[in-house]
Amino acid sequence: MTKRLLTALLGGVSLLGTAGIALAADATLTIESWRNDDLSIWQEKLIPAFEAKNPGIKITFAPSAPTEYDAALGAKLQAGSAGDLITCRPFDKSLELYNKGNLADLTTLSGMENFSDTAKAAWTTDDGKATFCVPMASVLHGFIYNKDAFDQLGIKVPETRDEFFAALDKIKADGTYIPMAMGTKDLWEAATMGYQNIGPNYWKGEEGRVALIKGEQKLTDPDWVAPFEELAKWKPYLGDGFEAQTYPDSQNLFTLGRAAIYPAGSWEISVFNAQAQFKMGAFPPPVGKAGDTCYISDHNDIGIGLNAASKNADAAKTFLTWVASPEFAEIYANALPGFFSLNSKPVEMKDPLAQEFVSWRGKCKSTIRSTYQILSRGTPNLENETWVESANVINGTETPQQAAEKLQKGLDSWYKPAK
CATH class of the missing domain: 3.40.190.10 (Periplasmic binding protein-like II)
Incomplete structure (x- = not known):
């Protein structure tokens, strides 16, 4: 074997090795949701903003019809085919999923410190020890x-x-x-x-x-x-x-x-x-x-959690940390006026009626x-x-x-x- 051929072959192995590493680092995450009216907002605003900063992670937003979501999600979780990220209804529906082991504990997730106990109440266990969804919005x-x-x-x-x-x-x-x-x-x-x-x-x-x-x-x-x-x-x-x-x-x-x-x-x-x-x-x-x-x-309306069986848990946590950020809060709240960020950092609303509503948080106590x-x-x-x-x-x-x-x-x- 000539030296040139050996060098070429070794180079090819090296390239394949590098490609393999790159592919292994890439992840495609699927979001389960009942909010099919949000599809364009995710596709046109939220996903591009995240992917621009996280080129190794791709996001697919795959909603079900609102009336079919709970049953469809339950069937997928049972079959092991549910997406990596689960959009969470408030209170008992999501608590049930957590208690069944379908949702991961996110208490120590980076970004959770951006939410008050009241903001997290809809996705926290009765004893207050575990939080299992990142709060997204309230009404x-x-x-x-x-x-x-x-x-x-x-x-x-x-x-x-x-x-x-x-x-x-x-x-x-x-x-x-x-x-x-x-x-x-x-x-x-x-x-x-x-x-x-x-x-x-x-x-x-x-x-x-x-x-x-x-x-x-x-x-x-x-x-x-x-x-x-x-x-x-x-x-x-x-x-x-x-x-x-x-x-x-x-x-x-x-x-x-x-x-x-x-x-x-x-x-x-x-x-x-x-x-x-x-x-x-x-x-x-x-x-x-x-x-x-x-x-x-x-009132806490919507959150997002991690499928405990996800094979892309690290990438999913990267995404959830971004959902917990002020950047996500500003994009989401302004794209959907009337669904207000639960993030502790106030979001300035571009819609005057929405801004009027959210301004009450500054002078009234929330419950x-x-x-x-x-x-x-x-x-x-x-x-x-x-x-x-x-x-x-x-x-x-x-x-x-x-x-x-x-x-x-x-x-x-x-x-x-x-x-």
Whole structure:
């Protein structure tokens, strides 16, 4: 064998060896998700931003239909064919996956220090010892209003409950607009945009929510009955036939300019921006009196975790650390106005309505929906029962006290607080 041929052969081995190493270092990660409406945002904004800084890692976003996600994901996990990264629903669905060994413990992941305990609450074990998903976004509650209507009627944005009801009275007396667009037919609307929206100001956010879980407070206590008492006062302002009004009906009444105020979740922002032909503003749930501490429902909505069986765990952790970064937070929150970053570093929102919502974090205390952690694991399910009772109170078929007693009785039938 000539020296030249030997050199060439050795060079070829060397090249093959180098190529082998390069290929071994490369990884393609697949993300499982129910948010199929996010596909273009991932493909056009998020994935290119990550891959530009991590050329050895490729990302594929592969969502399922929202209604099929839980079953499809469960089947894939069982078959060993699920993606490396699992988009996490809040609370019990994801906790169940963690307890089954499907989600890896991410407590010590670099970047987790960027989130508060409340931000991580939806993806942390009951004992607080393990966190298994990186928080991505929350949704906020408050009221969206028709600025043109307020200007026309000379109404200033209400800060207290007295000002809120004075505004509703003025809108009703004028007769041009339905004061508030909300129906009770779909039940959840009454609880989510009603009870859980205004309630934190009464039960003092996390203080009351945690006390309820510990058994130190009951749903029959004054601070938990009071939101129902306020809801009962909403009835005259909801317009004719609100009992038969669905959630899409409420959206349409507002975006068509027929109602002045909409009890809202921030996820409405993109939809309303596209449909409403008038200027909009937003205000947080009014407090009892000027100077009172305000509380907002800042509810954990979506996170992302690591499939414990992933063969690309190191690459996946690199990606999850990026998801935990302020860079991801800014891209995601601005691409999806109304889904707000849970990162401790504030994100400046380009959408003015979204910026109005997120600005409340600077002056109000954040909490999550009272029924979501631990208290809806049994039968009757407290979340679903709260839907029913909120609608009944607004409809006038039950008193606030009756609704509270029914909820507490249902909870007592299966829930025993840990001592």
